[in-house]
Amino acid sequence: MSALLAVRDLKVRYPLPGGFPFRAGGKPSWVDVVHGVSLDIERGETVAIVGESGSGKTTLAMALCGLAPVLGGEVRLDGRVLERDRNHRLNPDRKRVALMFQDPVGSLSPRMTVRRLLAEPMRIHGVDSRDPGREASRLLSLVGLGEEFSNRYPHQLSGGQARRVGVARALALSPDLLIADEPTAGLDVSIQGEVLNLLSRLQQDMGLGILIITHNLNVVRHVADRMAIMYLGRFVEQGDSQQVFSRPRHPYTAALLSANPSPDPDAQLDRVQLVGEIPSLLHRPPGCEFHTRCPRARERCTASFPGLTGAAGEQAFNCHFPMD
Amino acid sequence: MSAPILEIRDLSVGYQTERGYLQALRNVSFTVPEGKIIGIVGESGCGKSTLISSIIRLLAPNASIGNGAILFKGQDLLGLSPGDMRFLRGNEISMVFQDPMTSLNPVLTIGRQMADVQHRSGASYIGKRSRSLMMLERVGIPDPASQLGRYPHHLSGGMRQRVAIAMALMTEPSLLIADEPTTALDATLEVQIIARLRELQRDFGCSILFISHHLGVIAELCDEVIVMYAGEVCESGSTREVFLGPRHPYTQRLLECDPARIPQRTRHLPVIEGSLPDLVDVPRGCIFRERCAHSMARCATERPGLSAGLHLSACHLPDLAS
Numbered sequence: 145m146s147a148l149l150a151v152r153d154l155k156v157r158y159p160l161p162g163g164f165p166f167r168a169g170g171k172p173s174w175v176d177v178v179h180g181v182s183l184d185i186e187r188g189e190t191v192a193i194v195g196e197s198g199s200g201k202t203t204l205a206m207a208l209c210g211l212a213p214v215l216g217g218e219v220r221l222d223g224r225v226l227e228r229d230r231n232h233r234l235n236p237d238r239k240r241v242a243l244m245f246q247d248p249v250g251s252l253s254p255r256m257t258v259r260r261l262l263a264e265p266m267r268i269h270g271v272d273s274r275d276p277g278r279e280a281s282r283l284l285s286l287v288g289l290g291e292e293f294s295n296r297y298p299h300q301l302s303g304g305q306a307r308r309v310g311v312a313r314a315l316a317l318s319p320d321l322l323i324a325d326e327p328t329a330g331l332d333v334s335i336q337g338e339v340l341n342l343l344s345r346l347q348q349d350m351g352l353g354i355l356i357i358t359h360n361l362n363v364v365r366h367v368a369d370r371m372a373i374m375y376l377g378r379f380v381e382q383g384d385s386q387q388v389f390s391r392p393r394h395p396y397t398a399a400l401l402s403a404n405p406s407p408d409p410d411a412q413l414d415r416v417q418l419v420g421e422i423p424s425l426l427h428r429p430p431g432c433e434f435h436t437r438c439p440r441a442r443e444r445c446t447a448s449f450p451g452l453t454g455a456a457g458e459q460a461f462n463c464h465f466p467m468d
Numbered sequence: 469m470s471a472p473i474l475e476i477r478d479l480s481v482g483y484q485t486e487r488g489y490l491q492a493l494r495n496v497s498f499t500v501p502e503g504k505i506i507g508i509v510g511e512s513g514c515g516k517s518t519l520i521s522s523i524i525r526l527l528a529p530n531a532s533i534g535n536g537a538i539l540f541k542g543q544d545l546l547g548l549s550p551g552d553m554r555f556l557r558g559n560e561i562s563m564v565f566q567d568p569m570t571s572l573n574p575v576l577t578i579g580r581q582m583a584d585v586q587h588r589s590g591a592s593y594i595g596k597r598s599r600s601l602m603m604l605e606r607v608g609i610p611d612p613a614s615q616l617g618r619y620p621h622h623l624s625g626g627m628r629q630r631v632a633i634a635m636a637l638m639t640e641p642s643l644l645i646a647d648e649p650t651t652a653l654d655a656t657l658e659v660q661i662i663a664r665l666r667e668l669q670r671d672f673g674c675s676i677l678f679i680s681h682h683l684g685v686i687a688e689l690c691d692e693v694i695v696m697y698a699g700e701v702c703e704s705g706s707t708r709e710v711f712l713g714p715r716h717p718y719t720q721r722l723l724e725c726d727p728a729r730i731p732q733r734t735r736h737l738p739v740i741e742g743s744l745p746d747l748v749d750v751p752r753g754c755i756f757r758e759r760c761a762h763s764m765a766r767c768a769t770e771r772p773g774l775s776a777g778l779h780l781s782a783c784h785l786p787d788l789a790s
Contacts, residue, residue, distance in 0.1 A: 196654040197625055303512060330651070332511035332681055333725045337737035344735050359654045362727040366734055386733065403659040405684030407728050409708045418656055421610070421624060 146223040147184040148353045149208070149241075149321055154181045154217035156200070156207045156377075175425050177203045179377035180217070185321065185353040190344075192356045192364040192385065194400065195374035196422060201357045202246065204374070205323045208355070209243045221321070239269050242314035244324045248306040252298040258284070258309055259294040265316040283312040287342060304335035311342060321353045322346075328363055340367055361404045365389055370458070373397045376425060376433050383459030393455060393466040395440050432464065440465050472499040472539075473643050473675045474523070479536030481515075481522050488748045492518040493699045495536070497774070500643065505669060505676040507690030507707065509683065511722075513744050515699040516679050520645050523677075524561060525553050541642070559588065562636040566648040568628035572620040578631055579616030585635050603634040606671075607664060626657035630664065637672060644669075645677045650685055658682075662689050683726050687711055695719045698744055698755045705779030715781035717760045754784065 156178035178200045185191050193201050206212040208219055210226070219226045221237050245251035252261055262283050263276040281291050287308040298306060307327065314322055324343065328336040344367060347354055358364060364371055364385060372382035373396065381394040392398040399416040406413070420437045423429050429436050435445040442465065450464045481493040493515045500506045508516055521527045523538055525545065538545040540561070545553065565571040573581055582600035583593070591599065597616070604612035607630040620628055629649060636644055646665070650658040662685060669676055680686055686693055686707065693710050695703040695718065703716040714720045721740045723729060730737070742759040745751050754760070754767040766784050774780040 196656060333683070333722065333727075334511065334740040337725055337727070337739040340737055341739065361655060366727050366730070366737060400656060403656040404728070405655070405659060405662070405682065405688050407683040407687045407711060407723070407726055409687045409711050411687075415659070421627065 146220070148187045148189075148222060149183070149185040149355075150220040150223075151181060151183040151208070152218050152220075154178055154204070154207060154219065155215040156203050156212045157215040158203075158213065176215075176428075177212075177377050177425060178207060179428075181374075181377075181379055182217075183372060183379070183382075185355060187320070187353050188347060188351045189370070190347065190354045190356060190368050192358060192368035192371040193374055194359055194361065194364055194371060196359070196400075198422060198425075199374040200377040201374055202325055203377075205243060205325050205355070205357055208323060209241055210238060211243075239265075239271075239317045240320045242317065242319035242322050244310050244314045244322065244327060246325045246329065248303060248310050248330075249298055249301070251310060252306060252313075254298050256297070257294065258296050258298075258301075261298075261309065262294075262313055262316055265313060269317060271317060279316075283316060286315060286346070287312045288338075303331055304338060307331065307335075307339050308342070311339070311346070315346065315350075318350070319352070321355065323355045323357070325357045326359075327356060328358065328360060336363070343367070361401060373400065376423065376428065378433070378462070380434065380463070381459070381461040383455070383461075387459050391459075391467075393453075393459065394434075394461040394463045395438050395467060396434050397461070398467050399439075432462070434463075440467075471502060471542075473502050473541060474500040474677070475537075475539040476519075476523075477537045477539065479519075479522065479538065480534035481518050481527070482532060482534055483528065484530045484532070485748065490748050491534075491699060491750055492531075492747060493522070494750070496696075496699075496701055497536075498694050498701060498704055500675050500677055502642075502675055503669075503673050504691045505666070505678055505689055507686040507693040508677065508679045508696060509681060509686050509693060509722075510696035511681060511744075513698065514696040516696060517647070518699075519696075520563075520647055520677070520679060523645065524557055524563060525550075558585070558641075559639050560641055561643045561645065562639060562641040564629070564632050564636045564644065564646040564649045567652050568625065568632045569620065569652075571632055572628060574620055577617055577619055578623075582616070582631075582635055582638065585638050588639075599638070600634075603638055604631070606637075606668065607631070607634040608660075609634070625653055626660065629653060629657075629661060633661075633665065633668070637668060637674075640672060641674055643675050643677065645679075647679045648681070649678075650680070650682070658685065665689065683711075683723065684728055695722070699747060700755055700782065701774065701780075702756065702783070703779075703781045704774075709779045713779075715779065716756075716783050717762050717785070718756045719781075721759075754782075 157174050157176050159174050181204060195201050203212050207214050221240060224237060226237050259280045262280040280294050284293055289308050327339055346352060368385045371385040371388055372379045375396055381397045392401055399418045402415045418437045423436055431447050432445040432450050435441040444464050450462045452460050452462055454460045477497050479493055479496045483490045483492055510516055583596040586596045601612045609615055609627060609630055650661050678690055690707050693707045694701055697718045703710060703719045714723055725738050727737055740759055745755060753769050754772050757763045757767045762785055772782045772784045774782045
């Protein structure tokens with residue numbers, strides 16, 4: 145059986161603002177934000193994507209929902225290609241992929257009540273619902289909010305409640321795959337737990353595949369079955385999350401994992417220090433794209449791009465000189 | 469013990485709202501000793517932002533200070549005229565805000581903004597420029613001379629926040645207030661900023677009041693920590709003591725809920741049951757009572773005061789930890 149979601153060599157290219165002053169000096173007129181990403185997600189599985197800001201995590205999520213200009217590669221859902229038809233409309237499979245946006249309050253229209261917000265996806269996709277009001281209360285109870293919330297406006301919700309409405313809205317069309325972009329950003333620790341517990345309960349009940357995009361490594365460690373580390377629009381390492389945590393092979397993964405601040409004041413920290421800034425996507429470094437910041441970089445890294453090396457289990461990484 | 473830079477005594481602040489008077493801070497007291505980094509930790513709605521806004525007197529128009537005193541080097545800030553207060557802000561007390569993109573002016577170059585901050589120094593243009601260059605170098609910005617002509621949107625998030633820190637330290641303040649300066653950043657940058665802040669604090673000898681809800685960052689950076697809940701201080705003490713032997717049930721729950729402290733991988737993360745009390749109609753007794761596993765009859769009627777000593781806790785239970 146094919147995987148729920150299969151992504152092969154996906155590329156996203158954004159055009160840069162055109163016109164004379166911007167393009168003078170032979171600068172490229174586009175930027176490759178996602179640069180060849182392959183990923184599988186099974187039913188009932190949680191996969192996490194981690195990486196710094198600007199590494200292309202959110203763009204990848206958008207591309208999976210058809211919200212970003214895909215240059216190449218393909219996205220298959222249950223073996224069927226997810227693409228736009230001649231009228232630039234996505235095929236009906238589109239509603240099986242739901243996206244939870246990063247900003248919980250900003251992604252809800254301030255002029256709609258919660259009830260209307262929950263009915264909107266059904267209206268757009270023409271899903272016949274005899275009683276939108278009842279459907280809205282069903283969704284609300286699914287995410288643990290009371291009936292009284294259906295008449296509220298987004299500004300009357302707390303961050304955690306808005307998050308829950310976001311989850312309910314994503315579930316409105318009973319998707320098979322839920323993409324959660326930073327589902328815990330800006331939430332307090334106790335509310336963060338509530339949202340993650342909610343997601344894992346829904347996953348158990350509905351067999352959802354979940355793709356979590358985050359830079360909170362503690363969250364990844366607890367909820368993700370597999371994880372992928374993204375740098376400059378590519379995955380530098382991917383594998384079983386416990387395996388990656390216990391034995392990172394790519395130096396970037398090692399640096400990222402060791403940079404996690406520990407809430408133990410006595411912790412002895414042995415950090416892999418990264419030097420320099422993230423390179424601009426407009427000027428990708430030659431060879432291994434990480435060599436400008438890598439503590440282990442040697443001559444070969446500046447010249448040739450390291451191919452994918454498979455390790456024990458499902459772990460795979462792109463590095464000439466991996467960590468032991 | 470050295471004289472405190474900042475002493476907050478019995479401070480109460482509230483907001484006039486449609487529903488009535490919302491008591492955002494109630495009888496908050498603590499001190500910031502000279503040359504120390506003090507962390508304030510608490511969840512949203514605990515009054516962290518109201519507290520800093522009261523210190524720098526940038527409260528919303530509907531806010532009013534009920535009672536209390538904010539002593540900065542022995543002088544009560546609440547008694548100062550707006551003009552005197554303006555003189556203190558920037559010179560003696562400066563701030564680093566949460567989002568470096570919105571705290572820097574997008575239409576002015578970095579160099580121009582850094583020169584503007586030095587308005588009061590009376591230095592020449594060249595003098596201001598060289599001082600800006602020196603500060604940028606201190607916060608670890610590569611090639612500072614070329615950065616001065618760039619705009620905030622040219623810089624990455626981590627660089628922007630370092631520019632904001634450089635600007636805040638430019639006037640060598642005695643107190644730096646940092647309001648969640650790393651929340652908008654990634655783990656690797658977060659660690660860089662923390663290390664940089666620690667280093668700068670050592671060099672400049674200023675005190676830092678560091679606000680965060682990230683427990684890991686507090687544990688790494690701060691000498692002492694103040695835990696706030698629903699507008700009250702519930703525990704304070706040295707970071708080590710509070711994190712290793714929390715006495716207040718809220719602190720204990722908060723620490724238990726941090727996924728970073730749960731070594732075993734779990735699908736079901738702990739949460740603090742219940743919700744924040746309504747601060748318009750503040751319940752009698754202990755503010756944490758409704759969510760506390762140890763509440764007793766006494767908690768419903770009597771508000772626990774902060775215990776005495778160096779590690780303070782506002783709870784009726786005597787030494788829960790032991």
